[in-house]
Amino acid sequence: xxxxxxxxxxxxxxxxxxxxxxxEGSYLDLEAVVPLDEASLLQHACRATGLDDFGDxxxxxxxxxLIRSLAEEAQLTLxxxxxxxxxxxxxxxxxxxxxxxxKKHPEILDEEIAAPMFIVGLPRSGTSILxxxxxxxxxxxxxxxxxxxxxxxxxxxxxxxxxxxxxxADKLFTQWNRVAPEFASMxxxxxxxxxxxxxLMAGTFISDHCASLHQTxxxxxxxxxxxxxxxxxxHKRILQILQWKNPRKRWLLKAPEHQLHLxxxxxxxxxxxxxxxxxxPIKCMASTAxxxxxxxxxxxxxxxxxxxxxNIIMGAATAERLxxxxxQREKDIVPEEAIADSRYQDLMDDPMSCIGSIYAHxxxxxxxxxxKRMMDYLRRKPQGKFGRHSYPVDAARTRDRPLFRRYxxxxxxPDEM
Numbered sequence: 001x002x003x004x005x006x007x008x009x010x011x012x013x014x015x016x017x018x019x020x021x022x023x024e025g026s027y028l029d030l031e032a033v034v035p036l037d038e039a040s041l042l043q044h045a046c047r048a049t050g051l052d053d054f055g056d057x058x059x060x061x062x063x064x065x066l067i068r069s070l071a072e073e074a075q076l077t078l079x080x081x082x083x084x085x086x087x088x089x090x091x092x093x094x095x096x097x098x099x100x101x102x103k104k105h106p107e108i109l110d111e112e113i114a115a116p117m118f119i120v121g122l123p124r125s126g127t128s129i130l131x132x133x134x135x136x137x138x139x140x141x142x143x144x145x146x147x148x149x150x151x152x153x154x155x156x157x158x159x160x161x162x163x164x165x166x167x168x169a170d171k172l173f174t175q176w177n178r179v180a181p182e183f184a185s186m187x188x189x190x191x192x193x194x195x196x197x198x199x200l201m202a203g204t205f206i207s208d209h210c211a212s213l214h215q216t217x218x219x220x221x222x223x224x225x226x227x228x229x230x231x232x233x234x235h236k237r238i239l240q241i242l243q244w245k246n247p248r249k250r251w252l253l254k255a256p257e258h259q260l261h262l263x264x265x266x267x268x269x270x271x272x273x274x275x276x277x278x279x280x281p282i283k284c285m286a287s288t289a290x291x292x293x294x295x296x297x298x299x300x301x302x303x304x305x306x307x308x309x310x311n312i313i314m315g316a317a318t319a320e321r322l323x324x325x326x327x328q329r330e331k332d333i334v335p336e337e338a339i340a341d342s343r344y345q346d347l348m349d350d351p352m353s354c355i356g357s358i359y360a361h362x363x364x365x366x367x368x369x370x371x372k373r374m375m376d377y378l379r380r381k382p383q384g385k386f387g388r389h390s391y392p393v394d395a396a397r398t399r400d401r402p403l404f405r406r407y408x409x410x411x412x413x414p415d416e417m
Contacts, residue, residue, distance in 0.1 A: 024078070028078070031071075036070055049096045052096070059203070077300060079298070090150070092203075093150075097151075101153065102237065114271065115273055119252075122318065126348075130347060131252065133378070134374075137370040138367075138369060140249070141242075141249065143197075143242060144193065144194060145170075149169050152241065154241050156245040156246055183298075196209070213295060215305055235268070262274065274338055278342065279416070282400065340357070340362065342357075355371075355374065
């Protein structure tokens, strides 16, 4: 709800099959039929993998906070409980397999992750299209959805494009479009497209990916206050596993959430190259509210509560998030040579010039082959390929404009509404 009491997002009708399924599920004892208790989840993951060592204990508290929050706050439908149980068992199973793989092959930890590039920024600020374009560089390696979901056994170069995990991931991630058809116009989902880092971090149970799927206020609050250093250390281990048998020249990574943790990111990746995207925050917030509402509505029929993600949906907190990065740069916590800026408008108006300036900032050469592949990709994927994402922008949002004047003036970000 905004200050006037009107909803920031109103859900569309569910598909008929889903409405009927959830209605029938409401007559059942869902806690018994689809259990989300600790013992059941852990036992199933251990049984499915034949493993029982989860590694360090840092994941247990956020795991318990999450499942308690699911039980007490998420108001999951039958489909919501099925999806949540599937997710959590996959994350637990991944953690078991990662631990076993590193115990058997400790040499994986000798893999060097050199000068990875991270795309950060507000959600809906152009991070995804920039990620997709930069990933066309033949020298770049990106984690794909299937390997981020199941990184073990380590992917191998010879079978990288035919691994059976691709099809499994594709079925799971395209299910989102079947549950909420309008989601396809907001974010492309397949098993073989680049993955955001939140999915790589899910095995720690401290991840915006976990938080973005349900309205779980206590879990979201716990994550905000969490120490992210172990999360980024786990993230690095996943990259080391992924490149062990399928080498990458340099990694390209992306998650809006990195914007909140740049100092911690640089502790783990001191030579990281950071690209911060910039777009009218009013536009970003409105689009994000629609996206988050749709994600939640896949799994629950409760009203959308924008306050759960206030630093990407609500004006004052979003402005504070942007000002925090400005302060970190002014204090040299994030050195200027480590971060480049990319305006959404520039990317739309002249994509290759925008990308060229990013490469130049880091002293990197943009090859003709890479440039051609990027332009070919743009031609194959025009805006609106999967339908146009439309969303309302109410007067309360535009009244937040003064909160962003310093940010917009500093980075020359134009108003879009």
